[in-house]
Amino acid sequence: MKLVLAVIQDADASALIRVLSQNAFEVTKLASTGGFLREGNTTLMIGVDDDRLADLKRHVQQTCRARTRLVASSLPAGEQAEAVASDPVEVPVGGAVMFVMQVAEFVKV
Amino acid sequence: MKLVLAVIQDADASALIRVLSQNAFEVTKLASTGGFLREGNTTLMIGVDDDRLADLKRHVQQTCRARTRLVASSLPAGEQAEAVASDPVEVPVGGAVMFVMQVAEFVKV
Amino acid sequence: MKLVLAVIQDADASALIRVLSQNAFEVTKLASTGGFLREGNTTLMIGVDDDRLADLKRHVQQTCRARTRLVASSLPAGEQAEAVASDPVEVPVGGAVMFVMQVAEFVKV
Ligand code: NI
Ligand code: NI
Ligand code: NI
Incomplete structure (x- = not known):
């Protein structure tokens, strides 16, 4: 068995928890901030049998x-030329890191 | 040495932290939600020497x-027949999972 | 690669996160309370290549x-003799514990 600590963006958390639950993975959400992927991330703790690890990673x-996502440009009003005021800009979103660790013993009470 | 990540119900957290502290276990409480045991759980992080692991698991x-615990039935008012309105029902409570992991190195500053 | 779970005092958290970020360590902050070092602590999760572990520990x-830190004595007003009212007292601060664990697999999405 493995324990996976996954750090993901807050914006992806509810979608990932839903799809993992639908696929019978047991997920515990830990509050977290900063660091990997900067502000606004979530750490998930997932226990997984070795033969389901590849499926977890795929999800x-x-x-x-x-x-990337297109968002309305947000230049300060003073610098914002009329011509580009509504031009959307591409911002990076998503990304995740996963630490996979061996579980020496799993106990269910 | 082992690191134990224990996911328990919120309702059992203060009792468990008290008994572990009385038995000289060092416990750190991480906020957590959802997943194992559904909503309202708590994750504890406990460093433990190998020869005390069995005692930790017992506690x-x-x-x-x-x-199970008996609670007053809470059927929606419309569906609640007068005859069963105060019949208590058994609900499952408690339960825990523990991930036990090998600690490669423990450092105390 | 190693995963380090470090439990430190809240009071040291922002200084440590700053110095680790300046040294290109990736830090995720988990909310935590109680246990090691009593109330008011913070748990940091840090992924680190083996050849940088010694540097992480040094930081x-x-x-x-x-x-220790000198703080104004805070005896209850009734018990506070005029002569010692402003005598500062030494209180212990700081301290940390680090659990270092082997990472079986690291995945970056
Ligand atoms: Ni699947
Ligand atoms: Ni005991
Ligand atoms: Ni350095």
Whole structure:
């Protein structure tokens, strides 16, 4: 058995928890801030049998893959030329890191 | 040395932290939600020497064992027949999971 | 690669996170309470390559070393003799524990 500590973006947390629960993974959410992926991240703790680790990784990759999103540009009003005021800009979102550790013993009470 | 990550119910947390502290275990409480045992759980991080692991597990089992509790039934008012309105129902409480991991190195500053 | 779970005092957290970030360590802060070092502590999760573990430990030791601080004495007003009212007292601060664990696999999405 492995214990996976996954650090993901807050914005991806509810989607990932939903898809993992639908696939019968047991997920515990730990509050976290800062560090990996900067502000606004969530740490998930997931116990997983070795033969399901690849499937877990695939779900995290599909849900949290690094990608860009178009958002309205937010230049300070003074610097914002009329011509570019509504031009959207691409910002990076998503991304995840996973630490996979061997579980010496798993106990269920 | 081992590091134990224990996920228990919020309702059992203060009793378990008290009994572990009385038995000279060092416990750190991490905020957590959802997942194992559904909503309202607490994750404890406990460093333990190998020769005390069995005692730690015994304390968790005694304090957090899965059990039932009688609670007043809470059917929606419309569906609640007069005859059963005050019949208590058994709900499951307690339970815990523990991930035990090998500590490669322990440092105290 | 190693995963380090470091439990430090809240009072040392922002200084340590700053120095670790300046030294290119990736730090995730988990909320925590009680246990090691009593109330008011913070748990940091840090992934680190084996060849940088010694440097990480040195930074934690320098920033969080156990030390004393002089604080104004805070005897209850009734018991506070005029002569000692402003005598500062030494209180212990700082200290840290680090659990270092082997990472079986590290995944970056
Ligand atoms: Ni699947
Ligand atoms: Ni005992
Ligand atoms: Ni350095």
